[in-house]
Amino acid sequence: MAVPSIALPGQLLGSADKYFPGPGTHIHESQIYASIAGPVITSPTPKSTQTKPSPLLSIQRPSTSTDPGILGTGSGGGGTILPEVNSVVLALITRLGPRFATCEILVINNIVCRESFQGQIRREDIRATEKDKIKMEESFRVGDLVRGTVISLGDQSNYYVSTSENEFGVVMARSEEGRLMYPVSWKEFRDPVTGRAEARKAAKPF
Amino acid sequence: MATNTDRRRNNPPSGGTHAPVFARTLREPEYLQTLRPTRTRGPNELRRIFLQTSIIPSASGSAYLEIPSSSANSSSTLIPPTSSLKITASIQGPKPLPRSAPFSPSLLLTTTVKFAPFATRHRRGYIRDNTERDLGVHLETALRAVIIGERWPKSGVEVVVTILEGDEDGWWGDAHASGSGWGLLNVLAGCITVASAAITDAGIDCVDMVCGGVAAIIRNPDSRDEEDLVRVLDPCPAEHKQVVAACAVGYLASRDEVTEIWMKGDVGPDPDALIEGATHASVGSLAVVKEVLLEALQAKFQGQIESSQGAQKRKAQDVEMTG
Numbered sequence: 001m002a003v004p005s006i007a008l009p010g011q012l013l014g015s016a017d018k019y020f021p022g023p024g025t026h027i028h029e030s031q032i033y034a035s036i037a038g039p040v041i042t043s044p045t046p047k048s049t050q051t052k053p054s055p056l057l058s059i060q061r062p063s064t065s066t067d068p069g070i071l072g073t074g075s076g077g078g079g080t081i082l083p084e085v086n087s088v089v090l091a092l093i094t095r096l097g098p099r100f101a102t103c104e105i106l107v108i109n110n111i112v113c114r115e116s117f118q119g120q121i122r123r124e125d126i127r128a129t130e131k132d133k134i135k136m137e138e139s140f141r142v143g144d145l146v147r148g149t150v151i152s153l154g155d156q157s158n159y160y161v162s163t164s165e166n167e168f169g170v171v172m173a174r175s176e177e178g179r180l181m182y183p184v185s186w187k188e189f190r191d192p193v194t195g196r197a198e199a200r201k202a203a204k205p206f
Numbered sequence: 207m208a209t210n211t212d213r214r215r216n217n218p219p220s221g222g223t224h225a226p227v228f229a230r231t232l233r234e235p236e237y238l239q240t241l242r243p244t245r246t247r248g249p250n251e252l253r254r255i256f257l258q259t260s261i262i263p264s265a266s267g268s269a270y271l272e273i274p275s276s277s278a279n280s281s282s283t284l285i286p287p288t289s290s291l292k293i294t295a296s297i298q299g300p301k302p303l304p305r306s307a308p309f310s311p312s313l314l315l316t317t318t319v320k321f322a323p324f325a326t327r328h329r330r331g332y333i334r335d336n337t338e339r340d341l342g343v344h345l346e347t348a349l350r351a352v353i354i355g356e357r358w359p360k361s362g363v364e365v366v367v368t369i370l371e372g373d374e375d376g377w378w379g380d381a382h383a384s385g386s387g388w389g390l391l392n393v394l395a396g397c398i399t400v401a402s403a404a405i406t407d408a409g410i411d412c413v414d415m416v417c418g419g420v421a422a423i424i425r426n427p428d429s430r431d432e433e434d435l436v437r438v439l440d441p442c443p444a445e446h447k448q449v450v451a452a453c454a455v456g457y458l459a460s461r462d463e464v465t466e467i468w469m470k471g472d473v474g475p476d477p478d479a480l481i482e483g484a485t486h487a488s489v490g491s492l493a494v495v496k497e498v499l500l501e502a503l504q505a506k507f508q509g510q511i512e513s514s515q516g517a518q519k520r521k522a523q524d525v526e527m528t529g
Contacts, residue, residue: 006507008499009406010414010460026354026413028461035354035411037503060507061409082300082361114266115301153359156309 003042003057007034013057022058032057081108083117083150083159090171091119091161093144099123101140105159118158121148125162126201127169138187138199145172147203169203212332238379243288244427245438245445247276252440252487255494257400259407259502267297267408271400273373273392276442288377288444291392292370295400297408299363307362312355313410314362317346319397325372341394342367348398348418348456348466354411363410367397377444387470388422388443391454394468395420395484398456399491406499414458416465417495419488421480422452423473437479439487453480457488 003014013025013032021027022043024036034040038059083089083105091103105117124131126139140146148161148168163169166186173189175181175198181189183202190197232238247253253273262268273291300313307314319341321330334342349365373389373396395418402416422441425448426434435450443449451471455464464485473480 006500006503008415008496008503009412010458012460024411026411028413033413033460035413036409037406037499038409039503039507082358117302118305156303156307156360157305 003040005040006038007040007059008037009033009035013040018054019057020054022056024059024061025057034059036061081111081113083108083119083153085150085152087150089119089148089150089161091121091146091148093121093140093142093146096136096140096142098136101136102158103146103161105161119148119150119161120154120158121146121161121163125151125160125164128164139201140170141173141198141200143174144170144200147171163201163203166204167206169201171203173198173200215332217332218329242377242379242447243442243445245276245442249436249438250486252490253442255491257403257494257498259403259498260506261294262296265296265298265404265408266300267404267406267410268295269400269403269407270294271396271403273396276445288442289374289389290371291373291396293367293393293396293400294370295365295367295397295404297363297365297404297410299408300358300361300410301363303360303362309360310362311359313353313358315346315350315353315355315365316362317342317349317365317367317401319345319367319369321369321372325369327374327378337390341390341397344394344466344468345397345401348416349401349405351463351465352402352412352414352416352458353405354413357411363408365401365404367401369393369397373442374444376449377447380447386443386449388441388449388452391420391422391452391468391470392441392443394418395454395456395488395491398454398466399488399495403495403499407502414461414463415492415495416456416458417488417492418454418456419484419486419491420452420454421483421487422446423450423471423480424448425450435474437483439483439490450474451480453477453484455481455484455488457485457492459489459492 007013011034013034016027016030016032019032021032025032026035036059038061041058041060042055044055087109089105090107091105093101093103095102100123101121103119103121105119106113123134123136126134146163148163150159151162152160154160173181175191179191179193181191184190186202187199188197189200189202253276256272257269259269261270271293275288275290319338320334321338323330323332373392375386375389398416398418405412406415420441421437421439423435423437424446426436427447441449441452451473453469456466457464
């Protein structure tokens with residue numbers, strides 16, 4: 001049976017013996033059905049343990065437009081996307097505690113969220129080495145923009161974010177005077193005018 | 207009444223939106239009976255349905271459903287002979303749960319059904335009354351079985367349905383008609399259909415598209431026999447003098463499953479026939495929903511392809527300029 005080019009929820013796409021179910025599909029009685037509306041995409045399975053890999057069936061979600069729309073950002077333009085484990089996020093530090101920093105996840109995998117998600121960066125997740133010597137105030141300040149990865153869906157209200165890799169950490173920080181600073185090392189940002197250095201866990205620039 | 211407890215707004219006199227009753231309808235009962243609408247379509251024929259999705263830009267998904275009045279407006283009276291059904295649904299979310307909510311591994315569904323104050327002949331309050339809460343619970347059961355909640359952990363979705371014009375319980379000329387509740391079944395079926403279209407528009411994972419349908423058993427108007435009953439699909443309560451029983455279902459056509467049943471009245475020995483009729487009606491409205499959604503999808507993805515092509519063209523031009 002040919003796979004339909006466009007599918008609506010509940011539409012039969014193919015047998016589960018011949019295809020793998022991808023995002024936007026579900027299996028019912030060993031048949032693959034669509035679960036969202038959109039064009040059907042058949043792609044080769046990236047890594048398969050089987051001798052004969054079956055193609056992956058998935059349904060494309062409409063891409064979110066970069067145009068924020070007439071009502072401004074956060075109204076309609078954003079995608080309905082949830083943080084998942086291993087997704088790379090951009091987050092704004094909102095509060096510092098002795099054991100963890102609270103942040104607001106704004107971007108997930110380069111897609112701007114419709115609504116922000118509350119996240120938490122625990123002190124031991126800030127960097128991978130010398131975890132016992134990490135000091136919160138030498139890593140983040142309120143208002144810093146941080147790139148990190150989600151390590152757990154966390155408890156009832158927070159997603160757990162980690163910055164313990166080189167490319168994760170503060171990407172944008174303002175000095176005490178409020179000027180945008182530039183990173184000079186993995187643990188230091190510098191003010192372009194006064195030249196004063198401030199301690200941060202800096203992300204490795206690309 | 208709910209309006210009496212609402213102290214936040216300037217409330218109009220309760221019971222306000224009655225259409226004028228003209229003296230002639232009171233003086234001449236025969237004239238009144240000539241205004242009575244009758245069913246002109248076949249017993250298995252549905253009213254026409256208008257549906258559109260993505261009407262509210264700030265919602266993640268939305269839909270509008272209208273079932274226009276089937277009878278032609280008569281020129282001799284200002285009162286519309288039958289009511290029409292107009293419902294909007296908007297989906298808010300999936301969004302993170304509020305801080306106080308406990309952890310939930312799956313999507314939390316909240317449904318709110320509200321009649322607009324002007325939706326029925328009898329004016330509704332601004333605060334939800336028992337009927338509306340009841341409709342909300344019915345709608346929630348119909349939708350809950352369809353949504354694949356495990357795909358959206360720690361998040362909630364709100365389905366907000368506003369009824370702009372509700373089907374009436376009976377013809378306005380029949381004094382006993384209002385309050386019988388026959389119109390609510392049509393409203394529920396419409397709510398299920400429109401909410402399902404909005405959920406699909408929002409891109410929330412569903413097992414199938416659920417659609418609402420109504421069937422009724424009525425006294426045959428052409429027959430003298432009191433016991434002569436007919437089954438009709440999509441009854442417009444104003445067009446039938448006596449509805450004996452009615453049933454609204456939420457039906458998954460491709461799985462042949464029923465997620466919601468609401469039955470009223472004296473069904474008699476064979477309720478299955480009535481339920482089956484309601485599922486037939488829901489298949490009819492499903493055809494409309496499918497058609498509309500396919501059309502919307504094509505438009506949506508057409509635009510996406512064009513915009514990406516446009517971006518590539520612009521990039522190519524940039525390269526030329528720098529080179």
